[in-house]
Amino acid sequence: MGSCSVMRSIIRYIVIGLVIVMGMILLTRFISYKVHEAELSPPPVKCVPANQARFDEEGFEIISQDPPCEVLESINRVYLQKVKPVLQVKCLMCHGIADQVPLYAIIPPASWLVKRDMQNAKKRMDMRYDFPFLGHGAPNDDLEALAKVVREDSMPPLRYKLMHWRSGLTENEKELLLKWVQESLQTLNRQGG
Ligand code: HEC
Numbered sequence: 702m703g704s705c706s707v708m709r710s711i712i713r714y715i716v717i718g719l720v721i722v723m724g725m726i727l728l729t730r731f732i733s734y735k736v737h738e739a740e741l742s743p744p745p746v747k748c749v750p751a752n753q754a755r756f757d758e759e760g761f762e763i764i765s766q767d768p769p770c771e772v773l774e775s776i777n778r779v780y781l782q783k784v785k786p787v788l789q790v791k792c793l794m795c796h797g798i799a800d801q802v803p804l805y806a807i808i809p810p811a812s813w814l815v816k817r818d819m820q821n822a823k824k825r826m827d828m829r830y831d832f833p834f835l836g837h838g839a840p841n842d843d844l845e846a847l848a849k850v851v852r853e854d855s856m857p858p859l860r861y862k863l864m865h866w867r868s869g870l871t872e873n874e875k876e877l878l879l880k881w882v883q884e885s886l887q888t889l890n891r892q893g894g
Contacts, residue, residue, distance in 0.1 A: 708763050729804035730864050731796050736802055744830040748773050768840060772892045776840075776885045777832040784881050787874050788828065791857060795822035797829050803864075818858065830887075841889050848882040 737810040749755060751769035756760050785793075794802060795818055808817040823829070826836040826846065834847075850856040852875075857868050870878070 722810075726805045727810060727864070729811075732804040734802040734804045734807055736799055736807075738808075741798070741829060745835070747833060768889055768892055772888060773833055773840065776888055779881060779884070780832040784878060785831065787870075787877065791868050791870060791874075795819050795857070795861075796826050805864075814860070818861070841886055844882045844885055844889075848879055851878050851882075873877060 748767065748770040749765065749890070751771050755765065757763055788797070791801065799819070802815070805811040824836070826834055826843065828834050834843040836848050837843045851870065856870075857865070862868055
């Protein structure tokens with residue numbers, strides 16, 4: 702009888718503790734914390750201007766399949782103007798440069814999870830340098846990966862949506878992203894073919 706009530710009060714304390722922790726995490730979700738990220742190292746060299754030929758050691762011209770800088774820059778102009786403002790709100794805390802994070806993101810234990818998410822997000826899709834993104838190799842692979850998560854509605858991750866209820870992409874935003882992906886893929890293909 703005695704050990705049973707001891708068990709019960711232990712369970713009660715655990716439950717109360719969990720509720721308090723959850724409540725604190727939820728509260729700190731509404732407080733923003735200004736972060737200063739380390740300076741970005743320069744992006745890895747990605748493109749060559751269209752009119753600039755490259756030669757190998759033996760003097761043969763390298764015929765490259767990579768899109769020239771002008772093509773990437775024209776896609777990036779549309780990205781900066783139309784697409785980035787959407788991603789800024791909903792994606793770039795993990796995939797880009799966060800200038801503000803919710804307070805829970807710096808308080809353990811939630812911060813451990815958040816930090817891991819932010820690292821993994823950039824490993825898979827690094828949007829810190831704008832377009833071209835990094836992560837999947839060629840620029841069109843990144844675009845296709847982006848379209849895939851938009852269609853499947855798999856980003857942001859569910860755990861993030863639970864904390865940020867309106868962080869999912871709206872239908873309009875999805876349409877805008879998919880349209881940009883499609884146009885950009887066409888631009889890349891036109892140049893390649
Ligand atoms: C809470 C952090 C977080 C947010 C916010 C977030 N992501 Fe992610 N994202 C991740 C993580 C972690 C991964 C890698 C692991 C995984 O797939 O879950 C990832 C992976 C991806 C990938 C690569 C998938 C692949 O096939 O390799 C894309 C594309 C992506 N996210 C797009 C987005 C977009 C678009 C948004 C905004 C609508 C967004 N993410 C918001 C954390 C985040």
